[in-house]
Amino acid sequence: KAGVTQTPRYLIKTRGQQVTLSCSPISGHRSVSWYQQTPGQGLQFLFEYFSETQRNKGNFPGRFSGRQFSNSRSEMNVSTLELGDSALYLCASSFEAGASYNEQFFGPGTRLTVL
């Protein structure tokens, strides 16, 4: 079974631009979560989607948004990029079945650099 895939793997943008990152979950997984990883703040939860609905959201500004499609693929968007948005963005998927929804499988991440 293929793992979680994320595209692109690397991105370089300039301040003020916007960016869209894509995530394809493991087949059969309907929950997709997004995390931001930086050296200073560590791993921080952005949001989670299930059946095209955002169920949970972390403490990030409205510039960070996401969506999920009917095939469970998800995208996240960051508008008006700031230097501090430079990070590794990780997507994780899980299978919604009792406690197992907590068990998340991560993709390789998208490395975003904002200049």
Added chain:
Amino acid sequence: AQSVTQPDIHITVSEGASLELRCNYSYGATPYLFWYVQSPGQGLQLLLKYFSGDTLVQGIKGFEAEFKRSQSSFNLRKPSVHWSDAAEYFCAVGGGTDSWGKLQFGAGTQVVVTP
């Protein structure tokens, strides 16, 4: 609110020696606990998980962890470290009322393996 503490930011261990990484959590109910490993520039790989039952859990790559409710700990161990175990290790906790798709991660422990 949930929290996870990994007291050791950095550990150096000789190849063949044993390894123990500490993790303490703060959580009101029975937590779902995880250990992930991250190699440079990569995503997170799940080593093992604890949901309930036997408090000593076995994972991949020869790792094990023990859940101790009285100490709020979930320490990771490996009897004999290999050079390929050099990586960053993250303890995480899930579950709870606002936990949909959200894992709370510790700050991570960087493991260096010397010959």
